[in-house]
Amino acid sequence: MKALTLTEYKSLVFGDVPDPRIADDEVLVRVRACGICGSDVHGMDGSTGRRRPPIIMGHEAAGVIADVGKQVKDWKKGDRVTFDSTVFCGACWYCKRGLINLCDHRRVLGVSCDDYRQHGAFAEYVALPQRILYALPDSVTFEQAAMVEPVSIAVHAVEITPVSLGDTAVVVGAGMVGLLVVQALRVAGCGKIIAVDLEPEKLELAQKLGADVGLKADECDVVQEVRSHTHGRGADVALEVVGLSTSINTAIASLRKGGSLTVVGNLSPKVEIPLQVLVTRQLTLAGSCANSGEVPACLDLLGRGAITTEALVSATPPLAEGAAWFNRLYAREPGLLKVILHC
Ligand SMILES: [Zn+2]
Numbered sequence: 299m300k301a302l303t304l305t306e307y308k309s310l311v312f313g314d315v316p317d318p319r320i321a322d323d324e325v326l327v328r329v330r331a332c333g334i335c336g337s338d339v340h341g342m343d344g345s346t347g348r349r350r351p352p353i354i355m356g357h358e359a360a361g362v363i364a365d366v367g368k369q370v371k372d373w374k375k376g377d378r379v380t381f382d383s384t385v386f387c388g389a390c391w392y393c394k395r396g397l398i399n400l401c402d403h404r405r406v407l408g409v410s411c412d413d414y415r416q417h418g419a420f421a422e423y424v425a426l427p428q429r430i431l432y433a434l435p436d437s438v439t440f441e442q443a444a445m446v447e448p449v450s451i452a453v454h455a456v457e458i459t460p461v462s463l464g465d466t467a468v469v470v471g472a473g474m475v476g477l478l479v480v481q482a483l484r485v486a487g488c489g490k491i492i493a494v495d496l497e498p499e500k501l502e503l504a505q506k507l508g509a510d511v512g513l514k515a516d517e518c519d520v521v522q523e524v525r526s527h528t529h530g531r532g533a534d535v536a537l538e539v540v541g542l543s544t545s546i547n548t549a550i551a552s553l554r555k556g557g558s559l560t561v562v563g564n565l566s567p568k569v570e571i572p573l574q575v576l577v578t579r580q581l582t583l584a585g586s587c588a589n590s591g592e593v594p595a596c597l598d599l600l601g602r603g604a605i606t607t608e609a610l611v612s613a614t615p616p617l618a619e620g621a622a623w624f625n626r627l628y629a630r631e632p633g634l635l636k637v638i639l640h641c
């Protein structure tokens with residue numbers, strides 16, 4: 299089959315590789331669309347240690363079942379599917395409690411690290427355990443389904459945030475996931491949604507997609523502005539989608555007493571936080587990882603247009619042109635958001 303393989307750091311090659319073989323409990327999916335994730339772009343130079351060549355990356359994908367293993371009963375050839383980016387084991391303490399994102403034996407598709415190498419979906423075919431599949435509703439296209447993983451990250455983060463109807467929410471970071479968080483907060487019944495970023499184009503997009511206010515962090519006093527929108531109190535909840543010391547501290551300072559911060563971004567391995575503020579203002583701080591069973595709900599939201607991804611997709615070129623698009627993303631070409639490769 300054809301695949302886009304990271305053959306050495308910073309070098310992607312489109313060409314022939316052996317077809318994947320399926321085990322008895324696996325299905326073979328003919329991939330139709332696969333999104334390029336920021337983690338693939340950052341990972342291709344070796345800096346994260348999680349894309350060790352040779353590896354076929356790609357974990358945001360959808361396609362059609364081409365073959366099924368002997369033990370597979372619930373899926374058949376021709377089914378339109380998407381799948382979790384995580385291969386969870388289904389048997390550990392966490393999996394049995396439905397916390398599949400915290401699985402002890404979690405493998406991410408298209409990742410190779412110290413512990414494992416799991417080829418992903420920048421290819422014609424990918425072999426997957428049946429338990430990670432989700433059926434695609436007719437109303438959802440392959441391109442939309444290739445966005446379900448980032449959507450699920452946003453929806454999961456909102457899901458674990460204690461949002462009440464009419465709450466004011468601050469979203470720090472209006473990149474891909476931040477823009478999806480804005481939409482998920484709207485669905486969750488937030489009142490005022492305030493987006494914070496450094497780039498005016500992203501703030502504009504955030505406002506188109508449901509934010510009421512866009513604050514350019516280097517041009518205003520974010521905390522003061524948030525207070526002016528909340529009777530001087532501060533926001534009920536904040537979601538941080540960057541993962542730097544400054545942005546986390548902005549999010550914390552924007553909260554009212556008793557407010558909750560959910561952290562999705564994790565660019566820095568460590569940040570400093572104001573401990574006494576956290577304690578004396580009784581704030582709640584939570585981390586949010588991947589998704590935990592929200593994919594069907596996300597597909598429904600996409601199908602109904604409650605969350606839209608069209609404005610976030612910059613291009614849908616063929617897999618054969620993937621290397622060039624990776625390079626453009628790696629060079630941080632301005633205005634380039636999600637690129638989805640047709641496989
Ligand atoms: Zn991803």
Ligand SMILES: [Zn+2]
Binds near residue numbers: 388390404
């Ligand atoms: Zn498990």
